[in-house]
Amino acid sequence: MSHIPKTIERVIEEFSKLPGIGPKSAERLTFYLLRKTDDDIRKFGETISKLKEGIKYCEVCKNLTTEAKCSICEDLGRDKSTICIVEDVLDLIALEKANEFKGVYHVLHGLISPVEGIGPDELTITDLIDRVKNNDIKEIIIGLNPSMEGEATAAYITRFIKPFDVRITRIARGIPVGGDLEYADSQTLKRALEGRSEY
């Protein structure tokens, strides 16, 4: 790639570093941008530069926000006594899009993973326990992925929350809507049968 200007090569390089973007896609994205106006390109660059500007963790739920509390925790219409525990903000966004949950969240910013050297102290579990201790919480919904790390993290958290008078639930495991039973793995089918409901 020595036959193209350095400034272009650098953008291809930066794009290649992003997850799921190979060298060919990085080239395509870069040359797509090259066809944009100077203004559009500058605007794109500046938007990225400002990504983290003023961003901090919500002091209650650890969601990302520019204020002391995030918009969900500030929302008077949300039920503060029901907390859904999620791994990261992407999961929170996904749940919000479903437009079903009217409680609040607690974002762990990861899962316990001995393999990756992530212990409970790297996460926001202590904040969660304090939150349960100091507030009138009625239900904790565990909204973690059904992976090994998700299960381990759920077990760890449950142990600390059990002593309080709190209902602990977890989101249902089963066949995704629109998914095909035939292609579901045995573990999913097992969970789907266990969690069956009245027709």
Added chain:
Amino acid sequence: MSHIPKTIERVIEEFSKLPGIGPKSAERLTFYLLRKTDDDIRKFGETISKLKEGIKYCEVCKNLTTEAKCSICEDLGRDKSTICIVEDVLDLIALEKANEFKGVYHVLHGLISPVEGIGPDELTITDLIDRVKNNDIKEIIIGLNPSMEGEATAAYITRFIKPFDVRITRIARGIPVGGDLEYADSQTLKRALEGRSEY
């Protein structure tokens, strides 16, 4: 997505505009960046902002360059009497990676496409004809995609070049019809160059 800070939302929006990046991927990319240091993010943004800085067309072949002539046209080791015509710089990069071609290029920056309203005047065809007229060119290799637009552009160019004493060839159809030259692997491109035939 009203529950996340505006600066983050804007980056997701910008990523979504890129070709091949859907809303979910845009979210993933953005949150991947969020885990980077402030410095890394700023560097990424600045690199993009500078993408077009000092970039112009090579006065000979219309490749992108920061100098009057691109590094290929400046290279004394390249055969200036053999010109390979390509649609865009991505195709030039792909051919260079095959490391087979020792001539020079002519970048059209598009193909004739009545559907998209692109006529010969939108491309660098006049420059190409001048180049053939005023230099001792021995061979023109047509390195365009075997699409309808590629064929039409090849036919148009050939009509103007035929009167000159120039051998006109095209890269072999080792590239599947309907496929994209840019995505061909180096070996296929090498074969395609070796097996070029008289136009």
